[in-house]
Amino acid sequence: MKKPHILVTNDDGYHAPGILKLTALMQELGDVTVVAPEEPMSGVGHAITVRNPLRLQKRSQQNGLEIWSCKGTPVDCVKLGEQIVLRKKPDLVVSGINHGSNAAVNIVYSGTMGAVLESTISGIPSIGFSICDYRHDADFSYVDKYIKQIVREVLEKGLPEQTCLNVNIPAVNGEDIKGMKVCHQANARWVEEYDERKDPANKNYYWLTGKFELLDDRPGTDEWALRQNYISVVPVHYDLTAHHAMEHIKNLDLDV
Amino acid sequence: MKKPHILVTNDDGYHAPGILKLTALMQELGDVTVVAPEEPMSGVGHAITVRNPLRLQKRSQQNGLEIWSCKGTPVDCVKLGEQIVLRKKPDLVVSGINHGSNAAVNIVYSGTMGAVLESTISGIPSIGFSICDYRHDADFSYVDKYIKQIVREVLEKGLPEQTCLNVNIPAVNGEDIKGMKVCHQANARWVEEYDERKDPANKNYYWLTGKFELLDDRPGTDEWALRQNYISVVPVHYDLTAHHAMEHIKNLDLDV
Numbered sequence: 386m387k388k389p390h391i392l393v394t395n396d397d398g399y400h401a402p403g404i405l406k407l408t409a410l411m412q413e414l415g416d417v418t419v420v421a422p423e424e425p426m427s428g429v430g431h432a433i434t435v436r437n438p439l440r441l442q443k444r445s446q447q448n449g450l451e452i453w454s455c456k457g458t459p460v461d462c463v464k465l466g467e468q469i470v471l472r473k474k475p476d477l478v479v480s481g482i483n484h485g486s487n488a489a490v491n492i493v494y495s496g497t498m499g500a501v502l503e504s505t506i507s508g509i510p511s512i513g514f515s516i517c518d519y520r521h522d523a524d525f526s527y528v529d530k531y532i533k534q535i536v537r538e539v540l541e542k543g544l545p546e547q548t549c550l551n552v553n554i555p556a557v558n559g560e561d562i563k564g565m566k567v568c569h570q571a572n573a574r575w576v577e578e579y580d581e582r583k584d585p586a587n588k589n590y591y592w593l594t595g596k597f598e599l600l601d602d603r604p605g606t607d608e609w610a611l612r613q614n615y616i617s618v619v620p621v622h623y624d625l626t627a628h629h630a631m632e633h634i635k636n637l638d639l640d641v
Numbered sequence: 642m643k644k645p646h647i648l649v650t651n652d653d654g655y656h657a658p659g660i661l662k663l664t665a666l667m668q669e670l671g672d673v674t675v676v677a678p679e680e681p682m683s684g685v686g687h688a689i690t691v692r693n694p695l696r697l698q699k700r701s702q703q704n705g706l707e708i709w710s711c712k713g714t715p716v717d718c719v720k721l722g723e724q725i726v727l728r729k730k731p732d733l734v735v736s737g738i739n740h741g742s743n744a745a746v747n748i749v750y751s752g753t754m755g756a757v758l759e760s761t762i763s764g765i766p767s768i769g770f771s772i773c774d775y776r777h778d779a780d781f782s783y784v785d786k787y788i789k790q791i792v793r794e795v796l797e798k799g800l801p802e803q804t805c806l807n808v809n810i811p812a813v814n815g816e817d818i819k820g821m822k823v824c825h826q827a828n829a830r831w832v833e834e835y836d837e838r839k840d841p842a843n844k845n846y847y848w849l850t851g852k853f854e855l856l857d858d859r860p861g862t863d864e865w866a867l868r869q870n871y872i873s874v875v876p877v878h879y880d881l882t883a884h885h886a887m888e889h890i891k892n893l894d895l896d897v
Contacts, residue, residue, distance in 0.1 A: 431686035565895040569882040626825040627878035
């Protein structure tokens with residue numbers, strides 16, 4: 386069987402420990418090219434760069450592994466990776482390992498998952514991996530077998546059309562991980578508490594802070610799985626239609 | 642009945658013709674506060690500003706209308722609007738009128754709809770309005786009765802929990818508009834053709850260009866409605882779970 390070509394990206398930047406780990410794992414499974422942001426891009430969601438031109442820089446090339454950085458967003462990285470670096474569609478796109486959870490509503494803000502959704506739109510099987518630990522020195526020592534199993538299964542069996550995976554790994558001692566669960570996205574929100582400060586000229590500025598608030602404690606969600614030390618695997622798509630709300634909306638009077 | 646308080650934002654910037662039009666319409670229906678980006682923010686999707694502090698500037702205040710600009714994204718604007726400017730939840734958030742379509746897959750990249758989804762997460766009824774005309778001098782003369790009817794209905798009847806509306810208006814002679822249709826999101830994608838150039842130092846740079854490709858010609862989509870001169874109204878939510886794909890994914894071998 387021909388070796389698959391795997392494109393690796395993230396939103397923490399091309400030199401983050403999480404992407405180095407993911408790249409090493411993917412090299413065991415296929416030919417690997419990395420195209421990742423030059424700078425950290427957490428929280429950029431599905432942003433694309435439309436008002437400025439983009440730059441690509443080859444950072445290293447050895448033993449068949451090419452690492453490129455891009456001054457854009459994670460979505461820009463997968464677009465440029467496919468169109469300019471590879472000049473073809475890769476067999477798989479993986480993004481991460483993100484330093485921090487992308488479970489529940491976090492997916493909406495996530496650059497890691499923005500890249501994954503973008504390659505899904507482009508028709509490429511795609512998976513995002515995140516660990517629920519924001520620290521730069523998060524412990525990635527126990528993730529290997531889980532990540533490799535998911536990737537092997539997706540390479541062998543594919544994913545349904547227009548569907549990708551959002552995988553989140555609990556930050557616990559590896560031995561405590563109970564396995565993997567296919568889940569749906571929990572409902573949650575960030576409750577903002579802006580940190581208001583004054584600059585030396587006595588003008589206000591605001592730092593975004595906030596507290597995660599879970600609004601959904603039903604079993605079967607990604608948050609439920611993670612809190613029980615399971616790895617959560619959520620199939621995700623980019624059809625945002627609220628099909629369940631269709632009837633309600635059809636009852637609005639829209640005749641003018 | 643108490644007058645509703647309406648927060649207005651967009652992604653084209655606080656002085657774009659589209660937001661001036663939307664603000665004027667909302668003043669006929671309630672008390673209005675505008676918090677919108679200082680600079681154009683097209684394509685920023687659901688991006689939030691986490692690595693830099695944010696600034697707010699009051700641009701004008703007259704006849705009860707306050708207009709604020711923010712150096713952040715549309716999502717930052719609704720967060721700051723609720724938390725700092727109003728210090729309460731508004732009764733409604735409207736975003737737009739966007740210069741350019743946010744139908745089909747465009748919603749994923751849209752700053753206009755990022756703001757709408759963010760206020761939905763925060764529990765506020767929210768509507769995004771876009772016109773399928775990218776020009777700065779797009780013709781907004783015929784939109785009044787449609788926008789006011791939708792807003793009146795939402796103020797009176799509310800929206801289902803965790804659901805907002807994505808409204809797109811075809812760019813045709815106003816007399817040709819046939820009415821409004823409740824639709825689902827069409828499947829589509831942008832096929833990229835990067836414009837590759839060399840700078841004076843002979844280094845490559847890339848401009849994002851692209852062609853919209855409709856992948857879904859079934860009746861009942863927003864693209865179908867727009868192409869028949871209907872205004873499309875799509876109920877939208879932020880649960881990205883691909884529920885239809887759950888069984889397929891549960892058949893992957895995730896035991897390790």
